[in-house]
Amino acid sequence: MTAASPSAAVHTDWKPTDKWLLGIVLAVINFWLFAQTLLNVIPGIQGGLGIERTVGNLAVSITSLFSGIFIVVAGGLADRIGRVKIMNAGIVLSIIGSLMIALTPANAGVLTSGLLLGGRIVQGLSAACIMPSTMALVKSYYQGKDLQRALSFWSIGSWGGSGFCSLFGGLMASSFLGWRAIFWISIVLSIVALLLVRGTPESRAAVQPGAPARRFDWGGLVCFVIMLVAINIYISQGPNIGWLSWVGITLVAVFVVFALAFLQIEMSRSTAFVDLKLFKNGTFTGATLSNFLLNGAAGTLIVSLGLVQVAAGMSSLQSGLLTLGYLIAILATIRVGEKLLQRFGPKKPMLWGSIITGVGILMCSMTFLLIGQYIVLTVIGFTLFGIGLGFYATPSTDAALSNVPDAQVGAASGIYKMASSLGSAIGVAISAALYVAAQAVDPKLIESWGLFIGRQDNVALRFGGAVGLLFNVFMVVVAIASIIVAVPSKRPGHEEQARPGEVAPAAFGN
The missing domain is CATH 4.10.860 (DNA Excision Repair, Uvrb; Chain A)
Known part of the structure; x- marks a missing residue:
């Protein structure tokens, strides 16, 4: 995604309002809050829909997959044909995708799977359009402190939405409204977003006179x-x-x-399409790889929350409440990560955040305990998960983007954000697959180890959960290794302070 230069937006008589900014936040939150609810909701609804567990797991991961694939494409199109056009297209796609999911019939075989998966794909394309275009519009029409404020609200829409999605999804699914209400509400808010951003002047990236057209x-x-x-x-x-x-x-x-x-x-x-030359920069590579892996740890949510619903009979709301500490922690520590970056440089807070995240996921992996003990550990574990990501987020973005030439920042930010979505998609897919596959191990063999205490009729399920969760711990360990090897302890001296008018990388959000 490439921020517009001042010459890219010429509507100096038009000023964004707080209502317009609210429309931007609603557009962003429609993905992070509503589309991501399936991480928690899918275990409870797949039986009612009559779909297999593997189809449900694919429905969870495929949205982030398509978002990650097309975010660079959509960002480039927004710069060329207009950010408002791409943003509006993204909001319309969000409406279509949510409508397909809300209208998915139960027990209709291929039609059920087709509408569910199709809706999730459309939601992924929607996110790919909305994220780079709204960010670029905000950076085009705000300056100075107003820009920092606007970008903070943008980040709240992404980070707050991702932190609240499990709890919100569980609340709706457990209410009299049912899980389909999640997507009807998303449609309503998408329409509100369209109305609030109506009349936005078009913005495009500045084109140098005489520059040859880039072939896609x-x-x-x-x-x-x-x-x-x-x-x-x-x-x-x-x-x-x-x-x-x-x-x-x-x-x-x-x-x-x-x-x-x-x-x-x-x-x-x-x-x-992807500038592989950027990966010659070791710092960018380390930050992007660790970003991919830590976002892949989103598989922790689908396995842990699905496990307590199936093995302990918890509702989606009850399981969603386990992540409340994650929501509070990640919002509370993003600015802490920024302060740590300013004091220590990127490497130490990235390492500290990754280690804290790994410890949190490890606590969620202890499925051999009694359910009461496991619930306590998951509450603590998810809170540590949020603290770790809060510490990691800003320093990682800074390490990725402040160490590439100015002419490549747009491409670098697109690849970095693509890594976020693809990491989430692939991490969720692998975690869920291991969770299912490991349940095929002979329960008597698992019992013979004497490790799982309490009920023995669900040891295969709990073993599958442990395997799926420990894979996420492994990804964090690899992320830590990539940071140690590739990210320098100190930034070059000329990068220690932000240039005048430059916004802290924290604003890039998820």
């Missing part, structure tokens, strides 16, 4: 989409299709072939 890398995009969809389907549907079945092997082969083709295309073009 359609070949790279097609290969990227095919390889990621293939591996996501293989991961999420593996327990059903068979990991070593001919279908599974074909999906892996498709992934490998198109991944190699993608690398070949991107390395041979000057206008690549």
Whole structure:
């Protein structure tokens, strides 16, 4: 995503209002709050819809997958054809996607799966359009302290929405309104957002006179989409299709072939869809890889919350309440991470945040305990999860974006944000797949270990949960290693202070 230069927006007589900013926040929150509710709601509704658990898991991950795939594309289109056009298209897509999910019939076979998955894909495309376009509009029409304030509200829409989604989804699903009300409310707020931003002057990125038109890398995009969809389907549907079945092997082969083709295309073009040359910068690579992995730890939510619903009979609301500390902690510590960055540079707070996050997830992995003990540990664990991400967020964004040339900041921020969405999609898919697959282990074998205390009729379920959750701990460990290896302890001297008029990277949000 590329921020507009002052010459990109010429409507000096138009001033944004607080109502307009509210419309922007509502557009952003429609993804982070409403679309992400399935992380908690899906275990309770898949039976009523008559879909298999693997289809439900795919429905959870596929939205972030498509958001991650197309966010760079949508950001580029917004810069060229207009940010208002792309923002409005994103809000309309949010309405369509939510409508498809709200109208998904129960026990209708292919129609049920098709509408649910189709709606989730459309929601992912919506998020890809909304996030870069709204950020660019805010940066086009605000300056100085007003810009910092506006970007803070934008971040509240993303971070606050992601922190509140499990609790909100559980509340709606457990109420008399039912889970479909989540998406009807999303439609209403999307319409309100359209009304509030109506009349916004168009904004585009400034184009240098005489600059040649950039040809879009359609070949790279097609290969990227095919390889990621293939591996996501293989991961999420593996327990059903068979990991070593001919279908599974074909999906892996498709992934490998198109991944190699993608690398070949991107390395041979000057206008690549993903600028792989950025990864020659070790700091950018370390920050982006750790960002991908820590966002992948979102799999903790679907496994832990799904486990307490199935194994302990908790409602989606009760399980959502376990994440209340996560919401409070992440909002309370984002600014703390900013202060730590200013004092210590990016590496230490990134490491501290990752370690705290890993400890929190490890506490959620202790499924061998009695349910009362496990609930206490998950409340503490999710709170630590939020604190860790709060410490990590701003320093990581700073490390990624302040260490690349100015001409590449737009591409770098797009790749960094793409890593967030793809990490979430792939992390959720793998965690959920391991959760399901590990339940096939013989319960008698698990009982023979003498590790799981309390009820023994659900040891396979609890073992599956432990495996899925420990995978998230592993991802955090790899993230810590990438930070240690690639991120320098101190930033170069000229980067210690923000340039005049520059906004702290904290504003980039999720």
